[in-house]
Amino acid sequence: MAWRSVRARASVTARMAIRVLVVEDQPKILKAQIKLLETFDEIEIVGEALSGESALEKLEEVKPEVLLLDLGLPQMSGIDVTKEVKKKHPDIEILIFTIFDEEEKVTEAIVAGAAGYLLKGTPVEKIVEAIKDVKAGGAVIQPNLARSLLRLIGANAETQPRGYQWT
Numbered sequence: 139m140a141w142r143s144v145r146a147r148a149s150v151t152a153r154m155a156i157r158v159l160v161v162e163d164q165p166k167i168l169k170a171q172i173k174l175l176e177t178f179d180e181i182e183i184v185g186e187a188l189s190g191e192s193a194l195e196k197l198e199e200v201k202p203e204v205l206l207l208d209l210g211l212p213q214m215s216g217i218d219v220t221k222e223v224k225k226k227h228p229d230i231e232i233l234i235f236t237i238f239d240e241e242e243k244v245t246e247a248i249v250a251g252a253a254g255y256l257l258k259g260t261p262v263e264k265i266v267e268a269i270k271d272v273k274a275g276g277a278v279i280q281p282n283l284a285r286s287l288l289r290l291i292g293a294n295a296e297t298q299p300r301g302y303q304w305t
Contacts (some may be wrong), residue, residue: 163212165188175265185202205219205223216247217250232251
C-alpha cells in the first residue's frame with residue numbers, strides 16, 4: 139500500500155514538472171546543465187540538442203514547454219532558433235542562457251520572442267526559478283542586463299513622438 143502511495147505522488151510530480159529542452163553546443167556544458175537541472179523535481183528534461191537545427195527537429199517529438207537556449211550556436215544562431223520556434227510554436231517559452239551580455243544581444247533575443255535572458259554562471263536555483271517564471275507567463279532578465287535594457291528603452295522613448303506605440 140505504501141509503495142502505491144509513493145508511486146502516485148511521483149506520478150503527480152512528474153505531471154506538474156515543466157518540460158524543458160536544453161540547447162547548448164558545448165557537450166560538457168550541456169551534460170553539466172542537465173545533471174544540475176535534473177536534481178529539481180519541478181523540472182523534467184525532455185531532450186537536449188547541440189545545435190539549433192537539432193533543437194528544431196526535436197520540438198515535435200519532445201514537446202517542451204520551455205527551451206533553455208544558448209545564443210552562440212554553430213550555423214543557426216540562438217536568435218534565429220528563437221524566431222523559428224516562436225513562429226511555429228508560440229506557446230513554447232524561450233529562456234536564453236548565454237555568455238553574451240551585450241545590450242544588442244539582449245534586445246535581439248527579446249525582439250525575437252525570448253521571455254528571459256540569463257548569463258552563464260547563474261546559480262542553478264535561479265535558473266530553475268527563471269524556468270518557472272517564464273512558464274507562468276513572466277519575463278526574466280538579470281538585474282544588470284535589465285538596467286541596460288531600461289536605459290536603451292528610455293533613450294529610444296526620448297526620440298519618439300508623444301503617444302508613440304512600441305511595436
